Amino acid sequence: MPKMPRVSKAALAKVVTAAVKRKAPAKHKLAEEFPSGEILFDVAKGQWKLGPVIGKGGFGLIYLATDDLRAPVDKHAQYVVKIEPIDNGPLFCELHFYQRAAKIEMIDSWVQERRLRYLGVPKYIGTGRHEKNGRTYRFMVIQRFSTDxxxxxxxxxxxxxxxxxxxxxxxxxxxxxxxxxxxxxxxxxxxxxxxxxxxxxxxxxxxxxxxxxxxxxxxxDGKHKEYKxxxxxxxxxxxxxxxxxxxxxxxxxxxxxxxxxxxxxxxxxxxxxxxxxxxxxxxxxxxxxxxxxxxxxxxxxxxxxxxxxxxxxxxxxxxxxxxxxxxxxxxxxxxxxxxxxxxxMGCKDEWKLHLPPSGTISTTPIITKVQRKRKSPLPQDDSGEPSFVPPKQRKTTSKVVRSPVPAVMTSPRRRKVASPGKTKPPKTLSNGQIDLSSVSWAARSPSADVKKTKSATGPKRTPTKRRVKRSRKPEMDAAIQTTPGLKRNR
Missing domain, CATH: 1.10.510.10 (Transferase(Phosphotransferase) domain 1)
Incomplete structure (x- = not known):
């Protein structure tokens, strides 16, 4: 009889350890996706109509759902249904909690006794099993929530x-x-x-x-688990x-x-x-x-x-x-x-969360040009005071700025000069500038507000004015631009 080969104690220990080593837990099986309109029956014989999938996890899928079988499940449905293969464990553990501690009457009674506005624990609605393509699924119905x-x-x-x-x-x-x-x-x-x-x-x-x-x-039964x-x-x-x-x-x-x-x-x-x-x-x-x-x-x-x-x-x-x-x-x-x-912090309402609705907290309000133009109300901080004060707006008006210095302007609309009689046209010097001494006081007066020079007996348009308007000489434009009280023709 042949001799058996010797095996070291270390090698033997590895073999024994491998033999008794526990198998790793199997991964959770994902539930197949059911079509919209699938009907589920809970243990209380309630019926639930599935809508689109809105969530997916390691245990299964989450659907929008409604108990109104006559209408389609829209995006505003008030319930959700969690579904997983019956062999999986997470939903089984969660379901036991809901059935024991999250019934509607239990939560409502707690809220009423402690005078709370609400309790941040979901309410259990229903549960059941569903057969599909030879597989059995467990499902649970709870109220719907929004973003996390x-x-x-x-x-x-x-x-x-x-x-x-x-x-x-x-x-x-x-x-x-x-x-x-x-x-x-x-x-x-x-x-x-x-x-x-x-x-x-x-x-x-x-x-x-x-x-x-x-x-x-x-x-x-009132006995706490031991520390171990x-x-x-x-x-x-x-x-x-x-x-x-x-x-x-x-x-x-x-x-x-x-x-x-x-x-x-x-x-x-x-x-x-x-x-x-x-x-x-x-x-x-x-x-x-x-x-x-x-x-x-x-x-x-x-x-x-x-x-x-x-x-x-x-x-x-x-x-x-x-x-x-x-x-x-x-x-x-x-x-x-x-x-x-x-x-x-000065907060009196403990129920106000002050969460950023868009996920961002703006510390520097931005006032756009459109807001300034339309004089939109300024953003306010927590104290109710404006958090941004824009610079003073420059007043704009269609009226001609009055000045004791004569303003020679052209306009399609002309007014009568306040003083009676014919207004003398101003003289032009040899260097192209206007002789201010030749301008009548009526044209200089602030009450004149002259956009034109016209009298009852005079012509509608004086030659001097016509020449000023039509002039395209650079030296004439420079004279009008640099002379105080004169405005450049446009």
Whole structure:
């Protein structure tokens, strides 16, 4: 019997490791695109008519939809439908959150009890399954929203401090509701914040926290999840905003949500976080966050080099960093910090977001020539005062400027001279200039306002005047141009 070749322990260990190594999770399958007019039936036997695709993600597609089957789905539809193959997981996780914590009656009751204008959490409308070409799909119906804040942030680079404080207040409202219903969002960022959509118009002062694909139930029957680090789950979420707990693989918590929101507000204020220079290295990002959160002043100095920053963001981060893993945040105190920040800026309405509608913030109003000509109202700043004062306009008039010096002009319309009698024509000297002593006082008088010389008995057009008008000699033009009170013929 032949001898078996010897195998080193190192080689054997590699073989065993490869055998027991887990397979990588399969990529999510994309749903095929359904034609406009496709009808879906939810579990409550409601019918939904699909319109065009308005979004696409790793889980599937998003369609405009309506519950009115008689009319086509237009661009002003009030609902959207998310569809993915039933084997995929993100929509399944999101759907569980909506069914448990985002029912219409639950949100309406919360808003009424706390006297809010609205709550930035989408309302769950319906769900169901759909068969197409031998495949089964899961779908969910929610209310429609408008553009996301990331598009506005990319164009404007930063948000106004009052905008950041107002957005933070609305997110605190949403997070308090989620936490009271035992859920964590875990992926707060501008791309997951959408403006409202009402009556075919964008609701500029309403913002909603969406995308609950990473939503996590941190407490079951009142028992909080234990703090346990798991390297296999490390760095979950969006790398630049991920909490320190998530970097270590710890289950999401309430303090993690507020830490992520703090990073978002910080980026909106300064434009770039200190660790964004190397996002490809998760360990570097984690270590940077741990270092800076131990020393909040150093973090603010790195974000605002040589610049002032709102005191509210410093107070907010200082309060969040003191929270324990399973501690309930003081929502009232967090809200008060941002409210005080707004009041210091002179903002009284906390519900006004002051977002740039076009994605740009103009700091220098531009007054065009057309605006000056039409005397358009001047742009105003926040205090209601004009932010730009144009130079004084030069008055123009069709009247001849009166002067004690005689003005010899030609015009198709002629007036009578105020003094009676025939006006003597002025004499012309040998050098081509006019002899002022020969001009009658009536022609010099300011009351004459002469555009022509004409009397009741005299000719309609005097030879001297005719010669002045028709003269094309350069020396004559120069004499008229340089003589005070005379205007060059045109």
């Amino acid at each position: 804040l990331q598009k506005l942030f990319v164009k404007s680079q930063t948000f106004l401090p009052r905008t950041v404080m107002a957005l933070g207040l609305r997110m605190i409202d949403a997070l308090e509701y989620l936490h009271e219903n035992e859920y964590i969002h875990a992926d707060i960022k501008a791309a997951n914040m959408l403006l409202g959509y009402k009556g075919a118009k964008i609701a500029q002062d309403e913002v909603y926290l969406v995308d609950y694909g990473l939503a996590f139930r941190y407490s079951v 680090e798991d390297p296999r789950k490390a760095h979950d979420g969006t790398i630049e905003f991920t909490s320190r707990d998530a970097h270590k693989g710890v289950c999401p918590s309430r303090r993690g949500d507020f830490e992520i929101l703090g990073y978002c507000m910080l980026q909106w204020l300064c434009g770039r976080l200190p660790w964004e220079d190397n996002l490809s290295d998760p360990d570097y990002v984690r270590d940077s966050k741990i270092k800076y959160m131990r020393n909040i002043p150093s973090l603010l100095k790195a974000c605002f080099p040589g610049r002032d920053h709102p005191d509210a963001i410093s107070s907010y981060l200082s309060l969040v960093v003191k929270l324990d893993y399973d501690e309930k945040p003081d929502y009232k105190q967090l809200r008060k910090i941002l409210l005080d920040g707004l009041h210091k």
